[in-house]
Amino acid sequence: MRWKQNVDTEVQRSNSDSEFTFNIIFNQQKFDDPKEVRKGSEMDRDALMNTFQKLGFDIDVHENLDSFELKSEINNLAERDFKDYGCLVVCLLSHGIENAILCYDGRYVNTNELRYEFSLDNCPSLYGKPKIFIVQACQGSLSQSETGTVAPPVNPASFVFQNVSGGLESSPSTVQWTNMDVKHTYSAKQLKQMNILDYYPGRNPPLMDFITINATLPGFLCYRLNKGSFFIQSLCEALSQEYLDKIPDEGTQHLEDLLRCVQDKINAYSDGRQTMPWEVCLSKHIRFRKV
Known part of the structure; x- marks a missing residue:
């Protein structure tokens, strides 16, 4: 089933x-490794x-992919024709370290590399359209308390909260570019034939119109119970209240402002022990609207 114009992105439409x-x-x-099971993730x-x-x-929806399968699905997605689509949302739910998520085979995949698959070079049909990444994963093993930062326990897997997710290691994770990575997938002539550059003349840099919302800060834990994670449950609650529960004539916040409300909800769940960062590279604001 498909629906018509449910995103008022204020970004030029297709x-x-x-x-x-x-x-x-x-x-x-x-x-x-069965010990790594993420109880409550199905709720998210x-x-x-x-x-x-x-x-x-x-x-x-894809479940429990190994690293090759996950990257292949992202590559296949980037090769799709999104000319009739106005927005893409990618949700990644897993264990993690800084800028990387754990896959079924125990290997980590860099989340920045996944994002960049949707650059102009790789996915021209999403050029000028919002691409939203939602990442529910730890980015390390540090935690927060009322008085400051708490060092990781000797055995992070036995963190004090039962059924709460904890990152097992903390490591810097940067994108490594190779000549193959930066080689243009499409020529300027091909982009012109697809009306991409004509339709968005001088519109954006090739990596524009991304917003990435992480559950926690680099280096820190995020929390998940059997009822789901503090981050995803708070985010979905805020999205529903703002864009589904309000009558159409009521003004709605754009997504960036709404995320500040999400942080308030996370604070209520976690007693202020989890900070949700987001990175915005948008040319226009995003507002969803119910169908």
Whole structure:
């Protein structure tokens, strides 16, 4: 099922009279090592599915992929023709270290590399359209308390809260570019044939119109109970209240302002022990609207 123009992005729309929106969810709940199971992650998956379906998104869900499978799915997604779509949302639910998530085979995948698959070079049909990455994963083993930062325990896996996710290691994770990575996938002539550069003349740099929302700061833990994670449950609650529960005539906040409300909800869940950062590279504001 597809829905019409449910995202008022204030970003120039595609050539189509109607735009669809797409949400892909990678739920890494089980791993080759059974001790790594992420209890409660299915609650986050279901909350995201329910929220974005009501917002009119086409939904695709993948469970427990190994690193090769996950990167292949992202590559395949970037090769799709999104000319009739106005927005892409990618949700990554897993264990993690800084800027990387754990896959079923115990290998980490760099989240920045996944994002850059949707640059102009690799995915021209999403050029000028918002690409939203939502990452529920630890970025290290530090924690926060009322008085400051707490060093990781000797055995991070036995963190004080039962059924709470904890990162098992902290490591800097930077994108490594090679000549193959930066080679243009499409020539300027091909982009012109696809009307990409004509339709968005001088519109954006090739890596523009991304917003990345992380559950926690680099180096720190994030928290998840059997009922789901503080971050995803707070985010879905805020999205529903702002874009689904309000009557159409009521003004709605754009997404960046709404994220400040999400932090307040996380504070209520976690007693102020989790900070949610987001990185914005947008040319216009994003507002969702219910179908």
